[in-house]
Amino acid sequence: METLHIIGGGMAGSEAAWQAAQAGVPVALYEMRPRIGTFAHRTGNLAEMVCSNSFRSDDDERNAVGLLHWEMRAANGLIMEMAGRHRLPAGGALAVDRDPFSESVTARLRAHPLITIHDREITELPAEGQWIVATGPLTSGGLAEAIRAETGAESLAFFDAIAPIVHADTIDMNIAWRQSRYDKGETEEERTAYINCPMTREEYEAFIDAMLAAEKTEFHPGETAGYFDGCLPVEVMAERGRETLRFGPLKPVGLTNAHDPAVKPYAVVQLRRDNALGTLYNIVGFQTKMKHGAQTTVFRMIPGLENSGFARLGGIHRNTFINSPRLLDDRMRLKSRPNIRFAGQITGVEGYVESAAMGLLAGRMAAAQILGRDLPPPPPETATGALVTHITGGADARTFQPMNVNFGLFPPIDAKGGRRGRKDRYKAYTDRAKAAFALWLG
Template sequence: MSEALHIVGGGMAGSEAAWAAASAGVPVILHEMRPQLGTFAHRTGLFAEMVCSNSFRSDDHERNAVGLLHWEMRAAGGLLMEMASRHRLPAGGALAVDRDAFARDVTERLLAHPLISVQSGEISELPQTGRWIIATGPLTSGALAAAIRAETGAEALAFFDAIAPIVYADSIDMAVAWQQSRYDKGETEEERTAYINCPMDHAQYDAFIAALMAAEKTLFHEGETAGYFDGCLPIEVMAERGPQTLRFGPMKPVGLTNAHAPGAKPYAVVQLRRDNALGTLYNIVGFQTKMKHGAQVDVFRMIPGLANASFARLGGIHRNTFLNSPTLLDAQMRLRSRPNIRFAGQITGVEGYVESAAMGLLAGRMAAAEMRGASLAPPPAETATGALVHHITGGAEAKTFQPMNVNFGLFPPIDAKAGRRGRKDRYKAYTDRAKQAFQAWLS
């Protein structure tokens, strides 16, 4: 086969799409603008660089929708789940990875594949000919975003996304903080101590919330109307909903016992999750923020145990763009007005690393099938992959379309008998049905 599939973007979706298509025997040209043209969030030119978190979330494939998506991607021979397992870090029931080692390994595997070549530089226009997958993610370059808007005839929808700070482990005061996963979750001692916990009493919590609300925040341009994605809200936005909101969110004190004072129940707890294999970096879980950098240092050092914290990266906020996919994409993830172009990843309106990668894997498989003269139907809606692609290509209400993580609410309801079960058994019924349907689709 002489014709190559062009993929724009070397993030989660683009990397997975390239691997899927090349594994099917289709030559791939992977276009990546980094490091020549950087973004707000990226630090390197590596493929599949994780910029917001180092976690792929729950790996429970029997009772959790994102864990089921992990299972489906592994079953389909996905590259990123293989690399995530290779570079896994202890994180209780979550699939967290050493982000630098993960990205390096993904990059090396893609560069070593005989059917994948890489072209550096920005793609600034929508191509008129050839087969293409646009997987540029939420930080699509301004020129390409303008070309997409011009083609679709409407402004792309948008929302703000935030990233959390990362702390050097040796700057955390372990005489105040302690290591423990919530509810001691994990099969090994290393997993059960994968998080560092910083306790707050009532007065410390109230003072922290007051400082958080008073801190100087990033301001946006006049007329900016983008909202926030609920799954990645800045902590200030959560706090604005009420002073106790964070205690029932990322600072909930349940399932934890202070090793330094076992009889004293914390009023709130800030958790930090291991960010690399060396254990030298920890990210503050759920602490996405729009505070200015100077304010972040002052406010976060109010957290007990972080009085002398040194930050490897401070948090930040940026504007993400995504398509109104239910109106613009067909069931094959092709742009209706330009069927030679598919879109994949977060730009399609899925949210999260795993969901983005899954849509890349599917787009790569669909494009490869098409280029070989065949047609690959989407996975059944009963599967996690199928539920996502059905949602973004027609299942969602176009007028209210917003980014969505995979969840069981996207799946067709299970039968009435299963619906009368407890929640855990009901979720197990969803995953059992999905695995059977996905295996049938693969075969």
């Protein structure tokens, strides 16, 4: 049987390989790491989590990304299975212990009898055979040039940022306290999954001043790409208005200071567990382009983090993606080279889950073609279908930008003569999607 070739062993490539192999198709998976590294990756493992350790909300009844979790589980997705096995307490979010997670994905793929993993770089777009390009935001220079040469235009690009990680035993728990926002979670562990650092108005104002004055990483001349709004550097948010952070990641709502319940904090910095041992915590929403020296100074102004030790400081990198609405058909194939599909973040979806979902779909579509069948995309009423519809024609190619899954991508729900509340409307979206996705799987 013909072999499916997949370039890139991140979330999308790993899921695509798993789906195709489970369908009975031989897979050759090419991952350049660890032979050729990137500034962001630390290991040679597949599906390594680079930025956050969170797959975001796991609510599959009223949240679009939670619905996407449900669909991937229904499709026997490897990424969701391994995320569940290595889940960490995070309130209503699905956070994972990142190293055991990627190690488990790697082990499962290496053990599959139909999957062969090659640690080498691919720098050309092959003319023959069935291929999936799932190289993500850090596509190597050689392959990026080959894509540009084929598409006849520069890839679009934006900048993505990484949040710092703190050693838990350096957080002052006489100031900070454990609580998930609104005490969300079914167990005590989940309800206390976050560490909260309170700020007075004076502390918040001083923090904003220091952050705005801190030395930042400067981009090279000619780099004019923007930021993805779902992952803005914290200082860029502050530049948009001094109160922006108080209505974003530092909002003080749903939290009560255990050390002083009668006093409402002016702002609250949250840290989320980053590993199963509970020894590492990432600062939620604190992606940054501040230089490393400035980061340690500014972040230690946060009450409770005055003596914090950093396991990793934040950073920023260029993130490239193709103009999928112009270049791809609805089977995710490159129109000029139908033997090549694209999947993952390089297609213009944003987030671990969205990337893996596009890998799942590309893997199934490619496997179906090799097996002599045609697999249409899921209906646009589903989360997976809404995403692929958006990137393969639903979005305006002239203004195309990376997108997380959200209900704004779904066909509207018929209110049947009456107005729905937001929660009822979102529940209607998910009920409709689950029924449609089950039919598509069948």
